[in-house]
Amino acid sequence: xxxxxxxxxxxxxxxxxxxxxxxxxxxxxxxxxxxxxxxxxxxxxxxxxxxxxxxxxxxxxxxxxxxxxxxxxxxxxxxxxxxxxxxxxxxxxxxxxxxxxxxxxxxxxxxxxxxxxxxxxxxxxxxxxxxxxxxxxxxxxxxxxxxxxxxxxxxxxxxxxxxxxxxxxxxxxxxxxxxxx
Amino acid sequence: xxxxxxxxxxxxxxxxxxxxxxxxxxxxxxxxxxxxxxxxxxxxxxxxxxxxxxxxxxxxxxxxxxxxxxxxxxxxxxxxxxxxxxxxxxxxxxxxxxxxxxxxxxxxxxxxxxxxxxxxxxxxxxxxxxxxxxxxxxxxxxxxxxxxxxxxxxxxxxxxxxxxxxxxxxxxxxxxxxxxxxxxxxxxxxxxxxxxxxxxxxxxxxxxxxxxxxxxxxxxxxxxxxx
Numbered sequence: 001x002x003x004x005x006x007x008x009x010x011x012x013x014x015x016x017x018x019x020x021x022x023x024x025x026x027x028x029x030x031x032x033x034x035x036x037x038x039x040x041x042x043x044x045x046x047x048x049x050x051x052x053x054x055x056x057x058x059x060x061x062x063x064x065x066x067x068x069x070x071x072x073x074x075x076x077x078x079x080x081x082x083x084x085x086x087x088x089x090x091x092x093x094x095x096x097x098x099x100x101x102x103x104x105x106x107x108x109x110x111x112x113x114x115x116x117x118x119x120x121x122x123x124x125x126x127x128x129x130x131x132x133x134x135x136x137x138x139x140x141x142x143x144x145x146x147x148x149x150x151x152x153x154x155x156x157x158x159x160x161x162x163x164x165x166x167x168x169x170x171x172x173x174x175x176x177x178x179x180x181x
Numbered sequence: 182x183x184x185x186x187x188x189x190x191x192x193x194x195x196x197x198x199x200x201x202x203x204x205x206x207x208x209x210x211x212x213x214x215x216x217x218x219x220x221x222x223x224x225x226x227x228x229x230x231x232x233x234x235x236x237x238x239x240x241x242x243x244x245x246x247x248x249x250x251x252x253x254x255x256x257x258x259x260x261x262x263x264x265x266x267x268x269x270x271x272x273x274x275x276x277x278x279x280x281x282x283x284x285x286x287x288x289x290x291x292x293x294x295x296x297x298x299x300x301x302x303x304x305x306x307x308x309x310x311x312x313x314x315x316x317x318x319x320x321x322x323x324x325x326x327x328x329x330x331x332x333x334x335x336x337x338x339x340x341x342x343x344x345x346x347x348x349x350x351x352x353x354x355x356x357x358x359x360x361x362x363x364x365x366x367x368x369x370x371x372x373x374x375x376x377x378x379x380x381x382x383x384x385x386x387x388x389x390x391x392x393x394x395x396x397x398x399x400x401x402x403x404x405x406x407x408x
Contacts, residue, residue, distance in 0.1 A: 068228045068323060069227020071223070098312075131325070135336070155214075161223055
């Protein structure tokens with residue numbers, strides 16, 4: 001894990017030019033179509049925003065997929081374009097990078113809180129899925145409803161590539177876990 | 182040399198296995214595992230898309246590489262490569278195209294190939310080609326998860342009931358003969374390795390065999406004698 005990659009929140013500093021800040025705030029209103037309470041900035045999939053001094057030139061936005069096959073990427077790119085277009089930015093170039101590979105460590109704390117409030121357990125900080133060992137013990141996942149750690153995995157895969165399915169053994173509710181990646 | 186043939190080989194492996202797995206969608210043995218195998222299919226098709234997009238870009242930038250007689254004047258896209266080639270032009274290994282069979286056969290095929298991809302992508306991360314390296318870095322995380330899931334299923338079925346054990350033995354009989362190909366480089370794989378952008382597949386045989394051996398032991402399954 002390359003921890004030298006800055007968290008996306010730090011991409012905005014007091015010295016960030018006004019126009020770039022405005023674009024970041026527009027991007028913070030573009031949501032993941034599959035987890036509609038998370039913005040693409042919360043998710044950490046916006047990697048770079050480059051704004052030319054002359055706005056008649058191209059604005060460049062770089063995004064990265066959560067998973068190789070994430071079917072939301074095309075919709076996300078379209079929604080970025082649409083949002084910027086309706087706010088007067090006509091020349092927008094959107095490109096995709098694969099490296100460094102997206103990790104749940106780039107998800108903002110605000111994003112994790114929103115996930116939990118929505119009923120999805122946010123990713124634990126430990127990168128437990130990055131090991132291929134069979135049946136190894138995972139770190140306990142906290143139930144997003146009753147906060148119990150007395151939970152068990154139902155399935156390693158859930159409703160989208162980024163989630164696994166769990167069940168709380170105290171409140172008995174099943175829930176999605178946004179798995180570490 | 183531009184890595185078009187090599188990239189297509191990797192893309193075809195991912196597409197064909199992804200496609201085979203997707204045949205389970207709506208037909209899985211239980212809902213959770215239907216979703217699991219469909220998710221793995223999605224990851225593999227996603228990896229294939231990244232590879233086809235890169236191959237298409239390389240072809241368009243190097244028009245002499247594939248002649249105009251083959252592709253015409255139109256720009257080549259990922260879809261041209263995935264949908265418009267003849268079946269004999271596909272460069273996938275035979276393992277990935279084997280029929281799904283029963284759940285045991287699907288599981289074992291996934292386990293054999295995920296274990297291969299796991300070691301393969303680790304090496305491909307060091308490719309001198311930055312895009313292949315980036316695709317490897319991205320895909321490795323997904324493959325690691327596939328390896329873990331399929332390992333667990335091999336153990337569960339091998340060390341399960343009499344019937345599940347028998348079905349795993351049958352799957353080994355059916356699939357083992359296709360695993361040798363993974364470690365014998367074709368001329369373009371050999372060239373890719375020598376030029377620094379490809380992986381020495383012969384060198385992956387040892388770690389792969391050890392991985393299979395270790396999971397088979399936990400699954401009370403015996404390695405075929407020619408291993």
